[in-house]
Amino acid sequence: MPRILVAECKQEVSTFSPVRSQYDDFRAFTGHAAFDYHRSAGEEIGGALGVFESAEDIDLAPAHFLSAISAGGVLLDESFAQMSEEFLRALRRAGPADGAYFCLHGAMQTESENDPEGHLLQEARKILGEEIPIVISVDLHGILTDRMIQHADAVVTYHTYPHVDFFETGERAAKLLLRILRDGVRPVVARIKIPVLARGDEMITDTGAIAECIELAKEIESSDIGLSAGVMWSNPFTDVPELCSSSIVVTDGDEQLASEHAMDLANRFWRHHTKMQVPLTSLQDAVFQAAAVSTGTVVMMDAADATSSGASGDSNAILCEATRQGYKGRILTPVVDPTAAQMAFAAGVGATIETTVGGALDPSRYEPLPIKARVRSLSDGEFLSETFGWPWSSGQTAVLEADNATIVVGTRPIMLFDRSWFFANGQNPRHFNMVVVKSPHCEPHMYADWCAKLINVDAPGATSANLRSLGHNICARPIFPLDENVTFEPKVDIWRRR
Numbered sequence: 297m298p299r300i301l302v303a304e305c306k307q308e309v310s311t312f313s314p315v316r317s318q319y320d321d322f323r324a325f326t327g328h329a330a331f332d333y334h335r336s337a338g339e340e341i342g343g344a345l346g347v348f349e350s351a352e353d354i355d356l357a358p359a360h361f362l363s364a365i366s367a368g369g370v371l372l373d374e375s376f377a378q379m380s381e382e383f384l385r386a387l388r389r390a391g392p393a394d395g396a397y398f399c400l401h402g403a404m405q406t407e408s409e410n411d412p413e414g415h416l417l418q419e420a421r422k423i424l425g426e427e428i429p430i431v432i433s434v435d436l437h438g439i440l441t442d443r444m445i446q447h448a449d450a451v452v453t454y455h456t457y458p459h460v461d462f463f464e465t466g467e468r469a470a471k472l473l474l475r476i477l478r479d480g481v482r483p484v485v486a487r488i489k490i491p492v493l494a495r496g497d498e499m500i501t502d503t504g505a506i507a508e509c510i511e512l513a514k515e516i517e518s519s520d521i522g523l524s525a526g527v528m529w530s531n532p533f534t535d536v537p538e539l540c541s542s543s544i545v546v547t548d549g550d551e552q553l554a555s556e557h558a559m560d561l562a563n564r565f566w567r568h569h570t571k572m573q574v575p576l577t578s579l580q581d582a583v584f585q586a587a588a589v590s591t592g593t594v595v596m597m598d599a600a601d602a603t604s605s606g607a608s609g610d611s612n613a614i615l616c617e618a619t620r621q622g623y624k625g626r627i628l629t630p631v632v633d634p635t636a637a638q639m640a641f642a643a644g645v646g647a648t649i650e651t652t653v654g655g656a657l658d659p660s661r662y663e664p665l666p667i668k669a670r671v672r673s674l675s676d677g678e679f680l681s682e683t684f685g686w687p688w689s690s691g692q693t694a695v696l697e698a699d700n701a702t703i704v705v706g707t708r709p710i711m712l713f714d715r716s717w718f719f720a721n722g723q724n725p726r727h728f729n730m731v732v733v734k735s736p737h738c739e740p741h742m743y744a745d746w747c748a749k750l751i752n753v754d755a756p757g758a759t760s761a762n763l764r765s766l767g768h769n770i771c772a773r774p775i776f777p778l779d780e781n782v783t784f785e786p787k788v789d790i791w792r793r794r
Contacts, residue, residue: 298477300348301393301424303359304330304341305383305416306401308437310533310606312766313369313758315657316407319378322362326386330361338684339363340399340433343466351474357393360386365689366709367606369758376406383416387423395477396420396430397469398448402438403531410536410770414443421447429483429794431473433465437531440487441538445791449476450483450546453526455510456501458713458737462684472523472546483523483546485791486554488562490541491775491782493532494572495599495761500737505568509543509561516557521548525557527565529572533606533759539771541565555788566784569776574599574736574761576754579617585751586730587623592748593728594625599736600757602712607734608632609709612654612665613755614732615701619665625729627701630717632657632690634707640671640694647671653696653703661756669698672722677706679720683713683739695721702728713738736761 309317325333334341341361348354360383398420404412417430424430429449434440436454445451452469455461475481498504509527516525524546530539543561547554577585586594601611609632618627633656643649649671652664677690691707704721713735718725725731725743733743736759744750754762768778776782 297353297355298394299355299357299392300473301357301359301387301390301396302341302344303383303387303396304361304363304399305379305413306362306399307364307371308367308401308403308435308531308534308606309370309405310367310758311370311405311535312533313606313608313658314660315369315608317364317368317371317375319375321366321368322364322379324382325361326382327358330358337686339462340466340469343463344397344470347467347470347474357390359390366603366711368709369606371404371406371412373407376409376412380416380419384419384423387420393424393428395473396424396428397473398430398432399466400432400434400438402434402440402444403534405534405536411441411443411538414441414447417444417447429473429476431469431476433469434528435459436526436528438528439530439534439536439539440528440542440544445485445487449793450524451485451544452524453528453544455513455526457499458739460739468524475523481523481548482794484549484551484554485544485546486551486558487542487544487789488558488786490543490562490565491784492529492541492566492569492572493539493763493775493777494529494541494569495532495736495763496572496574498568498571499529505571509564512561512564516545521550521553523548525561527561531605532763533766535768535770537770537772540775551790551792555790558788559786562786573777574752576762577751578754579613582751582753583614583617583621583623585749587621587625589748593726594730595743595747595750596730596732597736597750597752598732598734598755598757599752600755600760601734602736602759603709604711604713604735605759607757607759608657609734610654610657611662611734611755611757613662614753615654616665618730623730624700627730628718628723628725628728629701629732630704630706630712630734632706632709634691636696637692637694637705637707640696640705641674641692643671645671645674653705658758667696667698669696669703672697672702675721679716681711681714682716682719688716690717693721695723715742
């Protein structure tokens, strides 16, 4: 009976956020408690469990499971030391195994380690041995390093953005591992690095130019010899040496075919690379345009403060500009500000407080905005996400009403790629004239399908799509769009472990 080890470590960080991530920012499980959680969570581990548990002859061994409650800034070294020790200790305690599935993200970074996932895989090999097949799944916003591929037999990536195929990715990874164990397939991995940092609507896999690559990847995977295929365009805010886009193809023993498919994917990606940026509107013009819309809701996409990409969540830039211009419509905006939330709790529902909002975590970018506000509601910040039903916690959370602005104020950052934080605090975005959305993209039905106008705002922030404004100094150069006249000379790297 094959024994399969399962483990997880996931976080996406922004190098440019001043707020360091720490151990308490992660959800941690060891052993079967993780399986109990993941069977209903709809994530990669749940998909893999469905495949493994439907097989009659598999012995599953849960190890350690770490998943960030939200993205954040660079992880503290001491926190990563604790996490990696727990992760590796669980592998030792799990005992011998015939195969392993590791659910990773790929865009982690610590104060002194630019490739935490590669480190974990390297150390795992020392424990598990060189012969055991290891299949990893990664976010297409991950940075796929040489060390990661060197210590894994195969790589499986998401196929969707916005991400809706977590569960399916886990299924694909589990099926691939079983094919190695049962059918004797011998993975060959081909990877091509592409000097592009990509953002924008063309990366939406249902409608953007990237769909051409994703459809080809699916065709490769469905072929007789294809095991896995995809394109990754990394998280451009994780400034590490191997930051870039890449194509990756895994075949059953056929190095030439893997190379040819990886080249095809890479060339298709490069063909569209100049379109893979976001047309941005200045703060001033964005508010001016919003004011000109007489009916309906204007969505102000503030991706520069996207907590799902590692930003701090405390931007008040759009609210400040709307206040400066004397915008008259009703505004709904989210802000992370522990002090303002605590003051609201001390005062109670119905009270009027004088405080500031914004700039609580990233004061170099945002100046706190003084407000006089009525405390509309208070909550403990515990709720389920709209999209996947995941448990999220924003800590003590208050809804403040200051003139024409309704501000949802939390104590800690949470993911904002859907409307759940607004709904959990009694606010329906459709009832406002201007809504600030701190995400680069949401599923269309969230906002785009019904809003009167959607504006991508060039606001300051640690996850700004204005990539040249951030100050990359670690990633390999030249790379588009940070540099001019970037050329692409594709080179195929091949890995074969067995």
